[in-house]
Amino acid sequence: AQTVTQSQPEMSVQEAETVTLSCTYDTSESDYYLFWYKQPPSRQMILVIRQEAYKQQNATENRFSVNFQKAAKSFSLKISDSQLGDAAMYFCAYRRGEKLTFGTGTRLTIIP
């Protein structure tokens, strides 16, 4: 079974600074998808960024980018120019076929 590990239960960053959230996963597959979801206090799950495993280029969405290391099975999220609205739980997720497996989450605090 696939597992997704987020080793940082909590992180904090100064407003306007950069922070990186870590994620590793375990799989024997070569074709899969990886995602980062954000869950603010409202509880709504919001897709931040996604990466297809067959693509070598790292995905980028405005201030959010990933460092995808397929051989190392690592998928970290970098948030640049952190804003107060970035405060949330962040979940890394792996998808192969119809099932999506989530990590346990990292709570990100933004320090004004």
Add this chain to the structure above:
Amino acid sequence: NAGVTQTPKFQVLKTGQSMTLQCAQDMNHEYMSWYRQDPGMGLRLIHYSVGAGITDQGEVPNGYNVSRSTTEDFPLRLLSAAPSQTSVYFCASREGQLNTGELFFGEGSRLTVL
């Protein structure tokens, strides 16, 4: 466009009671799923459906039943609630044909079983 709608948003049950969490989506998505979220454990897949009349088990299916009679609706049934089912439940949907399709989540339903 309402997206994914879950009802109720909050519910308190006594052990042994039954209830149904409703989920409806108006995006004509083929794929629908139910997750539960517990502290320190992330989201875990309960059941999913790839189309009307087709359902399958996820990671933690015990104690839950589902059915998919229409494309729009995917209710989750608890036949005999237990305190271990106290959790926040999320319904999610996406287009079935696109492997990179974004998963759209409802706002969640907080269930407490006493």
